[in-house]
Amino acid sequence: MIKLSFAPSARFARRLSLSAALSASLVMMAMTPAEAAKTTLNLGMSVEPTGLDPTIAAPVAIGQVTWQNVFEGLVTIDQAGKIQPQLAKSWEISPDGLTYTFKLQTGVKFHDGEVFDAASAKFSLDRARGADSVNPQKRFFASIASIDTPDAETLVLHLSAPTGSLIYWLGWPASVMVAPKTAADDKTTPIGTGPFKFASWAKGDKVELARNADYWNKGAAAKLDKVTFRFIADPQAQAAALKSGDLDAFPEFAAPELMSSFDGDARLVTRIGNTELKVVAGMNTAKKPFDDKRVRQALMMAIDRKTVIDGAWSGLGTPIGSHYTPNDPGYQDMTNVLPYDVEKAKALLAEAGYPNGFIFTIKSPQMAYAPRSAQVMQAMFAEIGVTMNIEPTEFPAKWVQDVMKDRNFDMTIVAHAEPLDIDIYARDPYYFNYKNPAFNALMKKAQETADPAAQNAIYGEAQKILAEDVPALYLFVMPKLGVWDKKLKGLWENEPIPSNVLSGVSWDE
Amino acid sequence: MIPLLARRFAGLIVTLVVVSLLIFAVMDLLPGDPASIMLGTSATPETLAALRHSLGLDQPLLMRYGQWLAGVLSGDLGNSLTYGVPVAGLIVERLVVTLPLALMAIVLSVAIALPLGVLAASRRGGVFDVIATLFSQISIAVPAFWVALLLIILFSTMLGLMPAGGFPGWSAGLKPALQALIMPAVALAMPQAGVLTRVARSAVLDTMHEDFARTAVAKGLSRSAVLWRHIVPNALIPILTMIGLQFTFLVAGAVLVENVFNLPGLGRLALQALSQRDIIVMQDVVLFFAGLVIVMNFIVDLSYLAIDPRMRKAA
Numbered sequence: 071m072i073k074l075s076f077a078p079s080a081r082f083a084r085r086l087s088l089s090a091a092l093s094a095s096l097v098m099m100a101m102t103p104a105e106a107a108k109t110t111l112n113l114g115m116s117v118e119p120t121g122l123d124p125t126i127a128a129p130v131a132i133g134q135v136t137w138q139n140v141f142e143g144l145v146t147i148d149q150a151g152k153i154q155p156q157l158a159k160s161w162e163i164s165p166d167g168l169t170y171t172f173k174l175q176t177g178v179k180f181h182d183g184e185v186f187d188a189a190s191a192k193f194s195l196d197r198a199r200g201a202d203s204v205n206p207q208k209r210f211f212a213s214i215a216s217i218d219t220p221d222a223e224t225l226v227l228h229l230s231a232p233t234g235s236l237i238y239w240l241g242w243p244a245s246v247m248v249a250p251k252t253a254a255d256d257k258t259t260p261i262g263t264g265p266f267k268f269a270s271w272a273k274g275d276k277v278e279l280a281r282n283a284d285y286w287n288k289g290a291a292a293k294l295d296k297v298t299f300r301f302i303a304d305p306q307a308q309a310a311a312l313k314s315g316d317l318d319a320f321p322e323f324a325a326p327e328l329m330s331s332f333d334g335d336a337r338l339v340t341r342i343g344n345t346e347l348k349v350v351a352g353m354n355t356a357k358k359p360f361d362d363k364r365v366r367q368a369l370m371m372a373i374d375r376k377t378v379i380d381g382a383w384s385g386l387g388t389p390i391g392s393h394y395t396p397n398d399p400g401y402q403d404m405t406n407v408l409p410y411d412v413e414k415a416k417a418l419l420a421e422a423g424y425p426n427g428f429i430f431t432i433k434s435p436q437m438a439y440a441p442r443s444a445q446v447m448q449a450m451f452a453e454i455g456v457t458m459n460i461e462p463t464e465f466p467a468k469w470v471q472d473v474m475k476d477r478n479f480d481m482t483i484v485a486h487a488e489p490l491d492i493d494i495y496a497r498d499p500y501y502f503n504y505k506n507p508a509f510n511a512l513m514k515k516a517q518e519t520a521d522p523a524a525q526n527a528i529y530g531e532a533q534k535i536l537a538e539d540v541p542a543l544y545l546f547v548m549p550k551l552g553v554w555d556k557k558l559k560g561l562w563e564n565e566p567i568p569s570n571v572l573s574g575v576s577w578d579e
Numbered sequence: 580m581i582p583l584l585a586r587r588f589a590g591l592i593v594t595l596v597v598v599s600l601l602i603f604a605v606m607d608l609l610p611g612d613p614a615s616i617m618l619g620t621s622a623t624p625e626t627l628a629a630l631r632h633s634l635g636l637d638q639p640l641l642m643r644y645g646q647w648l649a650g651v652l653s654g655d656l657g658n659s660l661t662y663g664v665p666v667a668g669l670i671v672e673r674l675v676v677t678l679p680l681a682l683m684a685i686v687l688s689v690a691i692a693l694p695l696g697v698l699a700a701s702r703r704g705g706v707f708d709v710i711a712t713l714f715s716q717i718s719i720a721v722p723a724f725w726v727a728l729l730l731i732i733l734f735s736t737m738l739g740l741m742p743a744g745g746f747p748g749w750s751a752g753l754k755p756a757l758q759a760l761i762m763p764a765v766a767l768a769m770p771q772a773g774v775l776t777r778v779a780r781s782a783v784l785d786t787m788h789e790d791f792a793r794t795a796v797a798k799g800l801s802r803s804a805v806l807w808r809h810i811v812p813n814a815l816i817p818i819l820t821m822i823g824l825q826f827t828f829l830v831a832g833a834v835l836v837e838n839v840f841n842l843p844g845l846g847r848l849a850l851q852a853l854s855q856r857d858i859i860v861m862q863d864v865v866l867f868f869a870g871l872v873i874v875m876n877f878i879v880d881l882s883y884l885a886i887d888p889r890m891r892k893a894a
Binding site for chain 2: 118120127202203205207209274276300304467475486
């Protein structure tokens with residue numbers, strides 16, 4: 071006697087199907103904008119830039135937002151680290167290496183409509199090299215004696231001495247072209263010629279860029295409509311923002327130990343690329359016992375670089391034996407010059423007059439790699455009887471003061487970010503207090519030629535000198551730890567120059 | 580009452596001036612030079628000199644202090660060395676995040692701690708008291724940033740219910756903005772609630788033994804009437820003092836939680852300015868914090884007067 075009552079259940083079914091249809095269409099409506107080719111990008115960075123003008127301050131984060139996106143140079147440096155024409159379409163170097171003649175692109179406009187021509191190029195370089203210049207790489211322009219602009223498309227640099235690296239340096243963030251009318255405000259409202267225009271900056275949070283519809287180079291125009299750089303300092307927060315989908319990409323993820331936490335995430339991929347970040351433990355070579363080459367060699371031989379990388383950077387990194395990275399042109403593997411050998415290290419120490427070792431202090435900045443590397447090194451030095459005390463040193467403020475300015479330190483550890491900066495060992499003053507006429511002569515010779523093969527040979531010799539002389543203990547090159555959405559295409563996996571070049575980035579449909 | 584207020588106010592101004600001098604002296608003692616941080620490792624001495632000059636850092640200390648003070652008095656807090664924009668604007672931008680966050684945390688903390696503390700005291704030694712004590716011990720012991728991480732893992736990464744961090748801005752609407760603040764507020768409120776529970780509990784316990792409480796009981800008033808009408812209002816002074824202290828602590832001390840949730844708040848501004856040696860921002864922010872503490876103390880004092888008639892008479 072089961073009484074069936076159809077009416078309510080039919081009503082119920084109808085209501086159910088109706089609501090199902092309704093919710094399905096709602097879901098579809100909600101999905102449509104997301105499913106249609108996405109044209110925005112949320113990209114995370116660890117450090118917020120201080121100002122947005124790379125020509126007046128050094129922090130790499132500035133270039134990582136604006137270089138190639140907002141600002142462009144006469145030349146640029148591509149993914150492979152090669153020099154490519156940009157606002158200069160071609161150039162000629164006189165046989166004596168003293169005159170550079172650039173042919174500039176025509177029809178290029180800054181984002182405010184001002185025309186880019188030889189006059190604005192001259193303005194940019196004069197601003198960078200002038201008496202009032204606060205360009206962090208002012209030394210790049212030191213050999214420029216005068217600049218001529220015979221016509222709007224031609225820029226002529228007259229040098230006082232041959233400068234083989236000049237063209238490469240002109241591809242750096244510090245050498246970008248700025249407009250005479252707006253340059254003074256580039257710090258907060260950058261105006262360049264690039265594929266993206268500056269849109270807004272919520273300090274402490276994000277910088278937004280928008281596509282430049284009038285970009286001069288149709289072949290390299292931006293594919294994204296809007297890019298948001300978000301600044302997240304805490305590695306855990308970075309990981310959470312990626313996993314929750316708040317961020318589409320983190321090209322330079324800060325915590326190697328969290329990289330494996332992205333394994334198995336259906337949406338994200340991890341990419342481990344090269345950088346120019348050389349982690350080295352520099353010594354004060356003017357100070358005892360570091361003035362003795364045998365002591366420095368002993369310390370180098372006491373270190374097993376692989377173990378340092380395991381301990382400091384979760385095994386993600388490449389050992390180096392000199393101040394050069396495997397992706398630099400003319401790289402030579404120098405890790406076998408002073409390989410890990412405890413017995414030999416002890417013998418060298420005894421020979422130098424320290425059979426019972428010695429005590430010294432390392433000034434270690436707070437960035438994760440530094441204290442971790444220092445702790446591993448501490449244990450290794452103990453093996454050869456050397457006691458290393460670790461003194462945490464706030465970076466940049468106290469470190470710059472103590473190490474760079476006062477040179478009041480025994481040893482320190484820091485990642486040198488600038489590409490092809492092997493010439494720092496020829497700089498005087500510089501924190502290593504390293505003085506080697508043979509090395510300085512090589513650096514001078516490298517500038518006297520613009521021939522890449524000749525330069526590579528010279529840099530090969532220079533690497534060898536450093537590997538044997540070890541003014542700094544050469545530890546490893548940091549990897550570029552990229553984490554991003556699988557559908558995102560075109561982000562650089564390697565980092566020949568600190569940057570986030572976004573003109574070629576797009577979403578896969 | 581008026582003379583008291585005037586005295587207080589004069590004290591407030593003197594304290595601020597002394598604090599401003601102290602801040603200036605301490606900033607000058609800190610190692611590190613903003614110009615050399617901005618120019619990095621390749622800077623030449625003459626570039627450094629040029630930048631120091633353009634930032635006004637090459638002027639004598641007293642002159643810089645005078646200029647800063649004159650500026651602050653006329654409402655001009657100066658320009659950030661690193662951002663290059665007026666500091667006043669920066670502080671306001673950050674306050675619209677930090678103040679609501681601190682307020683939410685304080686409301687949450689009071690909402691949890693007050694009933695918990697009062698009930699624990701009124702049922703002293705009972706199950707409820709044990710629970711309350713346990714809660715306060717755990718929430719004091721567990722650091723706020725760790726609670727923050729747990730909240731993110733649970734509600735953002737695993738459940739996907741909440742944004743993992745960042746702040747959309749109030750212009751994005753009330754709901755997304757509040758949603759971005761609720762988890763940080765909970766994380767901030769937890770340790771505060773623990774402390775406040777203890778304070779509330781012991782304040783109520785102390786008051787219970789006062790004569791008036793015994794009299795009220797003797798008069799035959801019900802337990803809850805004695806508790807809520809007589810004991811709690813009289814226990815409010817230590818509780819209010821604590822809340823006042825906590826509020827300033829929350830505004831200034833939210834640095835870690837702001838970091839974990841990536842909130843562009845005042846704490847992060849201070850931290851960033853410190854690491855960049857953005858002296859002007861640091862001076863202004865620290866002066867603001869100092870001012871806030873002083874003003875909060877002033878407000879707490881005023882609220883004593885409002886609560887306790889005896890104090891009004893004494894004044």
